[in-house]
Amino acid sequence: MSETGFFEKVYEVARLIPYGRVTSYGAIAKYLGAAGSARMVGWAMNASGNKEDVPAHRVVNRKGLLTGKHHFDGTNLMQQLLESEGVEVIENQIQDFDKLFWDPMKEL
DNA sequence: ATTCTGACGTGGG
DNA sequence: CCCCACGCCAGAA
Numbered sequence: 001m002s003e004t005g006f007f008e009k010v011y012e013v014a015r016l017i018p019y020g021r022v023t024s025y026g027a028i029a030k031y032l033g034a035a036g037s038a039r040m041v042g043w044a045m046n047a048s049g050n051k052e053d054v055p056a057h058r059v060v061n062r063k064g065l066l067t068g069k070h071h072f073d074g075t076n077l078m079q080q081l082l083e084s085e086g087v088e089v090i091e092n093q094i095q096d097f098d099k100l101f102w103d104p105m106k107e108l
Numbered sequence: 109a110t111t112c113t114g115a116c117g118t119g120g121g
Numbered sequence: 122c123c124c125c126a127c128g129c130c131a132g133a134a
Contacts, residue, residue, distance in 0.1 A: 006131090025116055035117085037129050042115035044131095061116060068115030 006032070010044035011051060013104050017058045020085040021102035022094060024062045031104040046071060057081040064097025 013028050025041040034040060041059070045068065048054040057078045061067045069078035069092060079089045088095040 026118095029116080034130090037131090038116040039114060040116095040130060045115055056115080059115075062118095066115090071115055 006034070006040060007044040007047055010041050011048055011054045014045070014048070014054045014056065014059060016104065016108070017055055017102055020087060020100070022058045022060055022064070022082070022087065022097070022100050023102045023104065024064075025059060026062055027101075027103050027105065028059065031108070042068065055081075058085075058102075060094060060097075064094035064101075066092040066094070 009032050010028055013031055017023055025038040025045075026035070029035055029038040029041045032041075045054070045056045045059060048056055049071075056068065057072070059068075066078050066082075066089065069076065072078045074080075079092070082089050082094065087100060094100060
């Protein structure tokens with residue numbers, strides 16, 4: 001907790017994402033003060049593969065597209081996890097993304 | 109040390 | 122909405 005490491009910060013925010021909600025890499029990056037470095041958030045997620053506490057499936061790009069589903073175990077594991085939470089996903093695209101979007105800057 | 113890549117975002121056309 | 126180019130920074134080769 002309260003780690004100064006960039007990765008740890010990303011994990012913290014990711015863990016705060018409510019059930020059935022999603023956010024974007026840029027939103028997290030901005031919240032961490034690293035706006036523009038959204039890629040690093042994705043990198044942190046990649047390293048978070050071990051950390052099951054980090055719901056990486058709830059983090060997508062700004063279009064609501066499951067760009068990182070390819071990095072999960074299966075091919076549609078990410079989509080399954082989201083649908084399991086009530087999130088409708090069609091062709092890697094989250095439906096009603098604007099409604100399900102969870103902004104850490106605004107919510108926290 | 110240098111080069112490339114990458115789970116992104118923004119701006120311009 | 123789509124497509125293209127640039128920026129961004131950490132890690133791997």
